Amino acid sequence: MHLPVHMVPSVVVVLGALPLTANGKLDRKALPEPEFGGGRQYVAPADPVEGIIAGVFAEVLGVEQVSVTDGFFELGGNSLLATRVVARINDELDSDVDIRALFEAQSVRGLAERTEQATSAGKRLPLVRREHDGPVPIAPAQRRMWEMNQSDTESAQWIIPLALRLEGELDPIAMGLALRDVIERHEPLRTVYPNTSDGPVQDVIPMSEVDVELGRAVVADHEDVMELVTDFCSRGFDVTTDLPVRAVLFEIGPKDHMLAVAMHHVSADGSSAAPLARDVMLAYHARLQGEKPAWSPLPVRYRDYAVWEHELLGTMADETSLMFSEAEFWRSALADLPAPPELPEDYPRPEFPSMRGDGFIFEVSRDLHGRIHELAHHQGVTPFMVLQAALSLVLARWANSEEFTTTTPAAGRPDRDLGDLVGMFVKHLPMRVKVDSQQTFAALVQDVQSYAVAAFAHVALPLDWITDVVRTTTPEAGQPISRIGFSFQNLDSAEIQLSGLKISGNSVDLGTTHVDLNFIVAERHDDAGKKDGMVVRVIYAVDLFKASTVEKLIKRYVQLLESVVVDPDLVVGDIELD
Structure with missing residues (x-):
């Protein structure tokens, strides 16, 4: 039997017996810590393709050395950076690999195998400088x-x-x-x-x-x-x-x-x-x-990018166009999508929202941060997918619904030459999660992975276009796809020394929101690059919610995460939340 790279264990520990909980399930906390013998082993690229992909990983993630057995997400990559990595690999190798391959292969070697099968010489519409006669x-x-x-x-x-x-x-x-x-x-x-x-x-x-x-x-x-x-x-x-x-x-x-x-x-x-x-x-x-x-x-x-993107998309009237195929994907993925479930707001929804927002912040421990990554690694998924599954479950439970859809940002820079530009590129993707109360949390995470991998391979259309495609001829016409946002970020804010100046960034809150609730989970790392906890920040519409309600919701979210990292085989309908 052959396993994909991300499923091959880094070390094997022989036990006389597995530690069990009182319920007869695996007690993960009682498992001994494996000894890795001085850290992860470096495996050098075996050919130029592996070398190029390892170099792209290192450049985008800001790490010194990447082994061909390293996974992009294991090294700290996220869904936003994944778009940039794929664009650079395709540019360097003249290939046509998509983001799905990065999610599924994860390692340098696994992605190299897929990239070599996706050579695209002459197939991609080139993004080049143009002469423009007016606006x-x-x-x-x-x-x-x-x-x-x-x-x-x-x-x-x-x-x-x-x-x-x-x-x-x-x-x-x-x-x-x-x-x-x-x-x-x-x-x-x-x-x-x-x-x-x-x-x-x-x-x-x-x-x-x-x-x-x-x-x-x-x-x-x-x-x-x-x-x-x-x-x-x-x-x-x-x-x-x-x-x-x-x-x-x-x-x-x-x-x-x-x-x-x-x-x-x-x-x-x-x-x-x-x-x-x-x-x-x-x-x-x-x-x-x-x-x-x-x-x-x-x-x-x-x-140049704007003109190129219009040409790349084509028109909806052309069934061979990218626009048509993307629309067909979202029609299928969001078929029969109900109107956004009503959460138990503290105040009635106003006819004309003020769009005023406030924020609540909750700190996540270093231990839980590490365990979320461990769970993601064991499941062969990304931390984003674990966090997304947990949030969708909490929101579905809160709204008494069998499914919940949020939106998440995708970088939307499909060519490496766009990486250094100031401009509006970001797209937002609907993340639809159906919750079966009889399934385990591990199974829910796998469902989220399957959906997310497909969704991130279809980032060409803006959210408002997707909404038009999905809602136009349905009973939910006029309804948004979602009123809840979710993003997973890296919180590191490095200080820069330049010309006698120490330069550091500061967060600015303008007190606005364009959704009911916007969940932003941000990772922190210490000076050695080790996981140092997370921050959960929720920006909420003050027209609808009190701070105390949002605080309770965040605590339920963290409580759920603390439960499933210990036992991901918990049946979701049996998970108790305060």
């Missing part, structure tokens, strides 16, 4: 952002805030020039989105006409700088006429500043924060030397 259509992912902005241009609901603490000697003039350098480099930051007879378009403003400057303000002793940052970032945009970015530098002291940047979601997503912050700092370093930044030109621009 181009907005990208599919931008449409909902544009429509929401035009429904309320004063709202902070779709603004992405970025706050960087700068400690040390700072040259504000050089920082202002660096900001303009970055706006020149990343076209979405100097793009307006007027409406036309053909719909909204991207109109890139020449840098000579861009009037964005770095504002400056001194913070008095009695003022809270984060309150000022929040107020600054909360001001709305009209993206048809306003550039979608603004920035201000708050002086807290002679050697202490806070750089606040607000971007509208139509021009950026969460993954845009890293290239933006990096390029601001590189440009600042160059300006300190009296020079312009000497970075290489971006291989493609966001406009």
Whole structure:
């Protein structure tokens, strides 16, 4: 019998007898800790394909050395990074492997075998720079952002805030020039989105006409700088006429500043924060030397991507198009999807929601963090899938429903040349989980894996397009697919030393939400890279819920996780929750 790499045990421990619980089930806590003999064994690539894939894993995950027996998710990969890995592998090897292969193979060697069977020379539509004669259509992912902005241009609901603490000697003039350098480099930051007879378009403003400057303000002793940052970032945009970015530098002291940047979601997503912050700092370093930044030109621009994506998708009228096949997948995956179950809210749902949100945070222990990863490893799944299964079970139980659907983000950057761009790429996928009260939690996790692997292989359509496909001709027409969001993130926030400055990121809460509940589970790691606990943060609609209700819900979620990591063979209908 041959096992896939991820199912081959790293070490075998011989026991005289298995420890059992009082119920006669395996007592996992009583099992002895295996001795790995100095850590995991490194196995070098056996051929160039394995070498390239190992290099991509190492580059994207920021690790020094990757063995061909290492799994992408075992090394800390997540569903968002998986899209980037697949794009880079396909670019390097001219292959057509999809994200399903990464989930199923997991290891370098297993993925290499699949990649060698998926050579795609000449099959993929190339993403290249183009000449554009005037404005181009907005990208599919931008449409909902544009429509929401035009429904309320004063709202902070779709603004992405970025706050960087700068400690040390700072040259504000050089920082202002660096900001303009970055706006020149990343076209979405100097793009307006007027409406036309053909719909909204991207109109890139020449840098000579861009009037964005770095504002400056001194913070008095009695003022809270984060309150000022929040107020600054909360001001709305009209993206048809306003550039979608603004920035201000708050002086807290002679050697202490806070750089606040607000971007509208139509021009950026969460993954845009890293290239933006990096390029601001590189440009600042160059300006300190009296020079312009000497970075290489971006291989493609966001406009190139938007036109390419429209061509890639094709039309619904063409049954051979990607758009048609993606729509068919979601029609099948979400067939007979009921309206979102009503959770027991504290207040009646208002006819016109305020979109105001608040947050509640709960700390998860280092021990539970590690056990979740152990369970995922034993099940041959990712930690995301374990967490998703547990959340869906808790929500279904709370809503007295036999299934629950949440939405989760996918990076939506299908080509490696998009990795360094500021732009709106992210897509949100419906995660439908059916709960059979007679099945074990382990079986539920396997169901989640089967669905998730298929879903992440179909990330071409934005959520609003999927909603139109699924809801248009059903009794639930007009209903959203879900009102609950879930994401699994890495919380590490490294400090950067540059040109006499210590730079660190700060979280900014604008007090808004676009869903009823948004669960964000974030991992932490210590300086040695070991798992150091998780943070469960829930942003909730204050129109519907009290903080005490959300706190109780989070505690049930953690209680469930604590039970199933000990015994994943528990029957879900028998799991007791306070």
